[in-house]
Amino acid sequence: MATRGFGAPVQRTNDSRLLTGGGHYVDDIPLAGALHVAFVRSPFARARIKRIDVSAARAHSGVAAVYTADDLGALDVEMPLLIPHPCLIGPRTQRPLARGDVHHVGQTVAMVVAVDRYVAEDAARLIEVDYEPLPVELDLEKAIKSDAPLVHGDVKNNIAAHFVQTSGDPDGAFARATHFTKIRVRVERSTAAPMECRAVAARYDTVSGELTVWDGTQAPISVRGGLASLFGLDEDKVRVIAPDVGGGFGQKVLLFYPDEILVPFAAMRLGRPVKFIEDRSENFIGSTQERTQIHEIELAATKDGDVLALRDSFLHDTGAYIPYGIAIAQVASTSIAGPYRVPNIWVEFKAVYTPTVPVTPYRGCGRPHACFAIERAMDQLADELGLDRFEVRRRNLIAPAQFPYTRQGLLFADGLAVTYDSGEYAKALELIAKEIDVAAFRQEQATALKAGRYLGLGLAFYVEGTGLGPYEGGHVKVHPITGKVYVNTGLSGQGQGHETVFAQIVADQLGVDPNDVIVVEGDTGVFDWGVATFASRAAVVSGNAIHKAALKARAIVLEAASNMLEAAIDDLELVDGKVRVKGTDRGATLAEVATATNPLRYAFNKAAQSATQFAPAARHDGPQLGEGRAPGIEATDYYAPPHATWAYGVHAAIVEVDPGLCSIKFHRYLCVHDCGNMINPAIVEGQVMGGVAQGVGGAFYERVEYDVDGNPRNANFMDFLVPYATEVPRVEMHHMETPSPLNPLGVKGVGEAGCIAVGQVLASALDDALKPFGVAPFREVPLSPNAIFEAIEAAKGRRP
């Protein structure tokens, strides 16, 4: 390989398979004789179960089993609290099947296993459940009042957690400040809506005692550990495989969704493979959601716009349970000052139970909320001080010389003080200002206005703590027969392109084509050390682990080849799948080196002859495998980041609003972003563009609506509006690359970046576009035609 893999827009290595229908998503795994699952789910947000009658369902032809909580034995327990934290008050988690009370519409109450899904659904309808409905309060602010009905009888005021963090001396700074800006913002409930819903299949082999689970999860190793512990099995007897997964975005990591336990349970009980393939409506009521937060943020500044301190107090809706602890609220609270110095911070949140689908991280995980709060506040500050929006930001950005920039007292999601490692924030802001050409836009805007058209400029800056620990591993092995390189890591992919970027990393070290590097991840039968895919961490944590393992493998290759070729290591190079003596045509293929490093007795092929005991290459004194040496070319290493590495970016857009139809149209969408060194710019762009599209959904279209009784009103794709190509703008992308000083590859995560800023971009663009009407600033996302209509009406004075 003459060209470097790292940094090149290498075409993805897996695409031909996916493009020809050769993907293997969970439901595509052939499992002869598999039975299918359907659930009975609660139609009430809060109710007490008085009676369940499953007799008709059990008697239904084609039904193999029906389970309620009473049938689950040791599995009839609350699921683990995944991330404990001292500020949690009586943390409550989900159960496989409801016992006694139900806490949200969609909660699983009974499970039917039948010959096919059609019959399973028929039988589920035959199950009679008597519920005694209980009162509910859906409004977050009312839910914490003392007279509000409780989601969990023993959790007072529905407050699941209360936490305060302080950095610097906010009180002192507030006393010194001369200008104060206080606003309230709200981000609404949403959901990840991956195109493939969740899916689990399991097979139990009574001969080997092995349980194999195919789970469209982001965390196969963690699921494996949890299942082994729940079922009392040896970890090695449980194999969890995340095959191709059709998008995850955070929703596909929870230990455990009921089906993740009950499908293996039924497979073991019934001696047949069992499958649960979630349908779209179930994904809306049975798989976790995110987003609702209400922030009251106050900035304390000087008259020239230097922000000395901020106070932020917010409510975080955690839904019916809090299995993920305070993860989302903690990320929001510690990202609250964005890219700005703000040396003094006081931030408080309360996590609140509501009788709705449980909340766990969804792409962004608190960052979109924090970005929306701080950026709306910065706009307000600019307006109040008569400063330009770019200028107020310019005055507060952390300067390159100030890195590493630590916010003592704010502990990030890795439990460590927030420390931004590197960045060129001011440069990014200048770049976007130049690309959008603010002066030219102002003219265009004025001309358009004369013609009765309303254009606005939106702007948002975001930061993203990425690449969280604890660690991941990488395993590299050169196959002696084919010379292909096998690479493994423990986390799993959901379409991000891991197989390609990890291949690029290894290809560079071993001098092979990335297409000859075969990455297998997400299968505990192959590699079972590691954690999971979340928090934009795969490239950072697994990427560096694989890089370290590849360096070790390279050293083994060089040493072995130096013996074989009788040349000094410094005279060798790895190119085109060969080790070559530089400047000569003498060399050996990787396959030959791999074969020769594995001493053999039987020459099973021609190459193997060189490794047998009487072959010249193998001749040496002493044992054929030296003390402390391992056969072949194989290496494993691990990477544990010192702390999160912070990516960032600036987005801007030009949006036209039609005040008659209250519709919007993006004329331009620009993105400057910096995720450190890019392993593959094409993949980075894909991540950012996909994130922007999801952000556009969250900014204008997608909102999970609950009525006052807690019924979701739009739990399907007809009513929950995921944008099509016609709604998503073309993104003009500009890359910056400030290497992370924290890891050998200098990379930062990019998975979540795209979606963070979009709400603020749109809200600020609408403010700008509708200024001629005198509308009040938009402070809630998603926005909607209705929100635009009401804002204009209110401005006209027709409404209060």
Add this chain to the structure above:
Amino acid sequence: MSRRIAPVLAERSDDPRRAINLTVNGEAVTRDVSTRLLLSDFLRHDLRLTGTHVGCEHGVCGCCTVLIDGHSARSCLTLAVQADGSAIRTIESVAADDGTLHPVQRAFKECHALQCGFCTPGFVMSIVSHFEEAGTLDLSEDGVREMLSGNLCRCTGYQNIVAAVRRAAELMGRGGKG
């Protein structure tokens, strides 16, 4: 787990069944199917053509798009019995037998127009049908986006799919306006 007596299980449902005859990817197929079986499930489970995906089962996402008698259709909104007598084409038939990708597939690969790949077969089928049906292709930005507006993708943000449509047109020598 203690060994239990194997339960007695029906091998299949008591649903009324009917024989259907159709052509799938050029091959004649005769099967006995439950009358309520969706075409998507028939293709995926009975014929094991799992490249046709199911993202919503209510006609919105387009993941399940196949060609029925040359026209793109949602296999999740079609019963298998309705396909009796028709010719179905699925994603498995698009590349050549030797594995050479169809220009639309090749363009997707070149333009990084897929990530998780779950929506991809639906997009490819629907684009292929547009290329086969339309007289003049509207290759303007808006025109291509309109062409894609029957399919949802949650990963890519569509931009590279737009690029792939144009690239495919170029590869196939299909000019168009825009």
